[in-house]
Amino acid sequence: MNCFIIRYSEIGLKGKNRPYFERSLLSSIKRSLKYFNIEFSKITRIRGRIILHSKDKKADDALKKVFGIASFSEAIECPLKIQEIKKEVFELIKSSKDREIKTFRITTNRLVKNFNMTSQQINEIIGEAVLLRYPELKVSLKNPQLNIGIEISNSKAYVYTKKEKALGGLPISVSGRCIVLLSGGIDSPVAAYQIMRRGCNVHLIHFSHTTSTNKIKKIYEKLKEYNPLLKLSIIPFNNIENQIIKYSPSKYRIIILRIAFIKYIEKHFPNQPIVTGDNLGQVASQTIENLRTISSFSSALILRPLISFDKQQIIEIAKEIGTYELSILPYTDCCNLLVSTHPEIKATPEEIKEIVEKIQL
Ligand code: ATP
Ligand code: MG
Numbered sequence: 001m002n003c004f005i006i007r008y009s010e011i012g013l014k015g016k017n018r019p020y021f022e023r024s025l026l027s028s029i030k031r032s033l034k035y036f037n038i039e040f041s042k043i044t045r046i047r048g049r050i051i052l053h054s055k056d057k058k059a060d061d062a063l064k065k066v067f068g069i070a071s072f073s074e075a076i077e078c079p080l081k082i083q084e085i086k087k088e089v090f091e092l093i094k095s096s097k098d099r100e101i102k103t104f105r106i107t108t109n110r111l112v113k114n115f116n117m118t119s120q121q122i123n124e125i126i127g128e129a130v131l132l133r134y135p136e137l138k139v140s141l142k143n144p145q146l147n148i149g150i151e152i153s154n155s156k157a158y159v160y161t162k163k164e165k166a167l168g169g170l171p172i173s174v175s176g177r178c179i180v181l182l183s184g185g186i187d188s189p190v191a192a193y194q195i196m197r198r199g200c201n202v203h204l205i206h207f208s209h210t211t212s213t214n215k216i217k218k219i220y221e222k223l224k225e226y227n228p229l230l231k232l233s234i235i236p237f238n239n240i241e242n243q244i245i246k247y248s249p250s251k252y253r254i255i256i257l258r259i260a261f262i263k264y265i266e267k268h269f270p271n272q273p274i275v276t277g278d279n280l281g282q283v284a285s286q287t288i289e290n291l292r293t294i295s296s297f298s299s300a301l302i303l304r305p306l307i308s309f310d311k312q313q314i315i316e317i318a319k320e321i322g323t324y325e326l327s328i329l330p331y332t333d334c335c336n337l338l339v340s341t342h343p344e345i346k347a348t349p350e351e352i353k354e355i356v357e358k359i360q361l
Helices: 017-035 059-063 082-099 119-133 187-197 214-224 238-247 250-268 288-296 311-321 349-358
Strands: 003-007 042-046 049-053 071-079 103-110 146-152 156-160 177-181 201-208 231-236
Touching: 003 059, 003 156, 017 042, 017 049, 017 059, 059 071, 071 082, 071 146, 082 119, 082 146, 082 156, 103 119, 119 146, 177 187, 177 250, 187 201, 187 214, 187 311, 201 214, 201 250, 214 231, 238 250, 238 349, 250 288, 250 349, 288 349
Parallel strands: 103 146, 177 201, 201 231
Antiparallel strands: 003 049, 003 071, 042 049, 071 156, 146 156
């Protein structure tokens, strides 16, 4: 194999959107290769695909972390001639022989339609050639042991046997930027992941109670694998916590803390959308009424990508992306001091307005 053929989902990629998406994806892939120290000789855009020339065995680890890639295959690039394609297909079968292959199929896909044969004709010609050369093999369209893919571009053909599913989503930056409120918990790293997956470049903000924020930095490093542009700021919040303890009855404290987070962001990062790991009904501060009250103190767009997820779903994603093991490490977060045994579950803006006004950010 001498290259990787990289596919993206083309749904919704119309008109002017398309080159922008493709350029962003290309930049994302280059960034990821650099981040993981993967050597490559060339990376190019062809119609509907990106071709990466790399012999580095670890290139697939980097590609598996790039949002916007739907799937990819390690492939052999060859000149666009039926004889050349045959030769490479024979090579592939030869190298798969030790795996006791008995059945195969050829699946051709033309990325451009100006080649002088249809996909079906190519399937038949190559299939027949394989049967002649390897009479012990049989075609199985439904359940082949070896599925040989051929993709036809303007000037080259690509031959491969495996398709790796990738993350999907949109390349970083096509949806702009946003702030993600990162706690030491399980949910907010997953919220950051979900919003990055939809093409947002992210600045993580963590409001800290202590100076030992190693755990937060570890979560940041893990998330950075999916977006090397990711930023983290840690903002000491003790002074504000103390004001909240001073001015607020205990039942409102967590809600006031959440409002203080949002107002702080609005002041220091004006016009940035704010993303949280809130999840409906999970804790007292996350009832519809309380979420509405928190939002009412700010005009910022607040996005809550996990709002409808079950905790179990969130945990599964956290495990898959590698943040779970870090999130369950012990940590004293801002809210630990402020939790109440009887938190208000239906705070109205009117009843807490005066307290909020006293907090100096
Ligand atoms: P998580 O697992 O993300 O901590 P949670 O279910 O524990 O979520 P809360 O502690 O109520 O929920 O926090 C709700 C959201 O507020 C978090 O998902 C996060 O976006 C934000 N948040 C909480 N604590 C902090 C913090 N110390 N710094 C920044 N954001 C925070
Ligand atoms: Mg939390």
